[in-house]
Structure formats: C-alpha cells, structure tokens
Amino acid sequence: MRLRKTLWVDPVRPFTFVPVLRMLLCIALAATLYGCENSGTTQADVAKLTVWAHAGQESERATLQAQASRFNNTHPDLEIQLTLIPEGSYNAQVQAAAVAGELPDILELDGPFLYAYAWQGHLRPLDDLLSDALRADLLPSIIQQGLYQDRLWSVAVFDSGLGLYADRAKLLQAGIRIPTLENPWKEDEFEEILQRLARQDPDGQVLDLKLNYAGEWYTYGLSPLIQSAGGDLIDRRGYASADGVLNGPQTVAMMTTLQNWIQDNRIDPNIDDAAFVTHRVALAVGGHWNYRRYHASLGNDLLLLPLPDFGRGSKTGQGSWCWAVTAGSRQTKAASRFLTFLLDSDEVLSMTNANGAVPATRSAISRSPLYRPGGPLHLFVKQLEGGHAVPRPRTPAYPLITAEFQQVLDRIRSGGDVRATLDKAVQAIDREIEDNRSYPTILPSHEP
Numbered sequence: 001m002r003l004r005k006t007l008w009v010d011p012v013r014p015f016t017f018v019p020v021l022r023m024l025l026c027i028a029l030a031a032t033l034y035g036c037e038n039s040g041t042t043q044a045d046v047a048k049l050t051v052w053a054h055a056g057q058e059s060e061r062a063t064l065q066a067q068a069s070r071f072n073n074t075h076p077d078l079e080i081q082l083t084l085i086p087e088g089s090y091n092a093q094v095q096a097a098a099v100a101g102e103l104p105d106i107l108e109l110d111g112p113f114l115y116a117y118a119w120q121g122h123l124r125p126l127d128d129l130l131s132d133a134l135r136a137d138l139l140p141s142i143i144q145q146g147l148y149q150d151r152l153w154s155v156a157v158f159d160s161g162l163g164l165y166a167d168r169a170k171l172l173q174a175g176i177r178i179p180t181l182e183n184p185w186k187e188d189e190f191e192e193i194l195q196r197l198a199r200q201d202p203d204g205q206v207l208d209l210k211l212n213y214a215g216e217w218y219t220y221g222l223s224p225l226i227q228s229a230g231g232d233l234i235d236r237r238g239y240a241s242a243d244g245v246l247n248g249p250q251t252v253a254m255m256t257t258l259q260n261w262i263q264d265n266r267i268d269p270n271i272d273d274a275a276f277v278t279h280r281v282a283l284a285v286g287g288h289w290n291y292r293r294y295h296a297s298l299g300n301d302l303l304l305l306p307l308p309d310f311g312r313g314s315k316t317g318q319g320s321w322c323w324a325v326t327a328g329s330r331q332t333k334a335a336s337r338f339l340t341f342l343l344d345s346d347e348v349l350s351m352t353n354a355n356g357a358v359p360a361t362r363s364a365i366s367r368s369p370l371y372r373p374g375g376p377l378h379l380f381v382k383q384l385e386g387g388h389a390v391p392r393p394r395t396p397a398y399p400l401i402t403a404e405f406q407q408v409l410d411r412i413r414s415g416g417d418v419r420a421t422l423d424k425a426v427q428a429i430d431r432e433i434e435d436n437r438s439y440p441t442i443l444p445s446h447e448p
Helices: 017-039 058-074 087-100 111-119 132-137 140-146 168-173 187-199 216-228 249-263 288-301 332-342 345-355 378-385 398-413 418-435
Strands: 047-055 078-086 106-110 162-167 283-287 302-305 321-326
Touching: 047 058, 047 087, 047 332, 058 078, 058 332, 058 345, 078 087, 078 332, 087 106, 087 111, 106 111, 106 332, 111 140, 111 321, 111 398, 140 321, 140 378, 162 168, 162 216, 162 288, 162 378, 168 288, 168 302, 216 249, 216 283, 216 398, 249 398, 249 418, 283 288, 288 302, 302 378, 321 332, 332 345, 398 418
Parallel strands: 047 078, 047 106
Antiparallel strands: 106 321, 162 283, 162 302
C-alpha cells in the first residue's frame, strides 16, 4: 500500500498518521511471526555466520557466492553472511580489523600469511572442528600448510601445482629425453639441455621463469630451485635464523646459476606474458593456472614435467588460499558445519573446476578428469602426496622473508653480487626474528 501525502481528515475525529503507522507495523509483525511459527524457524533461531574472503578472479567469486547460497538454502537455521574484499587491499584490511577486534567468524587467508595471525592470537585451532574422516581425506600438503606449533589452524579446498611445462616438438627436435618424477633431469643434464635448445633457437632464450610475475611468485616459484640444491630461505630447525642457510653455499650456488642463465641470455624476459604460447621458448616454469591457456596453444605437444633435480631431488611449491576460524568467534559449531560443507567433494570440484587448482581431497581428485590418475595434471598430485612439495616457511616472520627474497631476486637480475645480496637479506630477517624474541610459543590466553 502506498500512503499519499494528502490524507482525508474526519472533522469529528481528526486523522493522525502515527497511530495508523503503529497499526500497520503491528499487522506486519504479526504476519511475520505467524509465518516463522508455521515454517518451524523463527528469526531468533537463525544464527549468523560472518565470512570474509578475497575477491579473486570472477569465476572464483561467482562459485563462492553460489556455495554460500546453496548452504543457506539447505541450512535454514544458519545464515552465511559473505563479504568479498578486493585482493589488492585484502591483507591490509584484515590486519586493521584484527587490531580493532572486528574480525568475522571465518576468515580466508593466503596460506603463508596464516602463521602471523595464529601467533598473534587472532585465530583458534581447528583440531576439534574437523572429523577424523575429513582430515584423512585431505592431501598431506593441506595439513602441512595449516600446521603451526603442532596445531592445525587452517584448511583449504584446493592446493597449487608447480612444474615445468615443455613443448614436446622442440624437445624431440633436439633429441632430449622426457623426464619423470622418479627420474628427473639432473643439474648437469639440464645445463646441457638449455645449451642444446639454445643452438636451435634464433635468440637463444629457451626458458621462461615468469620473471614478469615478480612479487610472491619469486618465493613460490623459484625457492624450490634453492631447496632442490640443498639451501632454503631459513633454518627450519626452530626458525630462529636464516644465517648459514639463505646465505649458505648451496643457496649461493643456485642463485649464481640463476644469474648465469639470465646473463647468458637463456631466460626470456616474458614481458608480454606470451613466451611459451607463442613458441618463443621450449620450457616454462609455471603453475596449474597456466594449463588451460598452454593447452589451448600447444594441444598434444604440451608436456607437464617435474622441476630439475639440483642435488636433493625435484622440489615444488605448494599452498594457496585457506580458511581459518577467528579466536573471537562464538559460532564454532556453525563454522565447523560450513567448512565441512565446503570440503564436500561436490563443492571442492565446483571451486577447482572454476579456478583449475588441485582439489584438496583425495575423493574429489578421484573424480577430476584433470587430476585423477592418468589425467594431464596428475603430476601435481603426485608431487603433493610424495613429499616433493615444500611449504613456504611456517613462521610469523614469513611476510618479511618473502619481501627480502623478492629484493634478492631483483638485485641478482640486475647483476648484483650474489653473496653480498643474500647476506643483506639474512641480516634483515634475523633482526626481525630477534625483535620478536624468536616468536615464543602462543600464550594460553590465545587458546579458545
């Protein structure tokens, strides 16, 4: 009904607007309560669960929104209130909310940034919120990413895949063998391969390291080369120092090799992000997200190979966005129900079909044409299950570690002295750890 501004007034009993409005509100309230009573659920019965997530690619956003709607439709006593925050400002907004004590019930975090929030007391462990059957279905890399101080703080519905994409035709033309995870290319063999490919390439640039990505890619995509050589970003025995590891002989040797590849003109700068799809290079280090575009360009000539073995076996990166429950949430049972819903095989496949990532559960993998045994991306699963994947350092110092490593790569690309550059990064990382007293164990007051 639409109320007009001009109202009829009885000369004997003047009309007043407020009583009429009160009457209408009472009628509406009575109807609402009657409807809720007859549906079996009242407004007071519906619990609200606030959820924050990053606004990633459109397909991921649409999938998550659809998942929230499906959950709400099948759980009338619980309402998911989903908020999507732009990825570029996501971490800053979450940090501000944490300081202000205004975090939601469930929070999405980029995997390696999880540990700072756990140590600061902003999260609660998930150990008692996931069933044993569900945990047993998860890939070991999902558990690895979520562990900090022997507690599980996060769970993800997908993991990432990293490998070496290759142009089969170019390899065959150069007489190069196709490696396997069990028998990857060794360091000397890989150096010979680069030279052989360069001899049949007009500009000699045969390898794409995605240096156009920069940022977190440097740590995720290139630190496995260091770990394969026996180095690392930090000493993982206590995470108390990077000295002797990040600037140790194995890391110095691998970073020198990388600098030599650049200076010897073996690396395509890939400014247009098209080095591989336009057949300028035969090899490209890349992730699961590259597969669809690469396959569309190369078809059956596309190969997915393990990264070379530089002395300690072929290694790969792992980890991606994950879900955590905040310490201040009073809806832990509801949070458990929503996380369990997201990890149902149908929902896992819904998300991984949208973003192309590795499904987080073995039951979902078995139904995935891309990732099940015999699928074109099954190598990613074998790496994650077989101990080849190395999580980024599980320490609250990680944000500084990755920032320093990114600067190391930039300086080395520009011809900087490798050992001096690594020494400078070690000093900054160790100072950060010392300033935080080596990040002592989470205080009991931070427990739920």
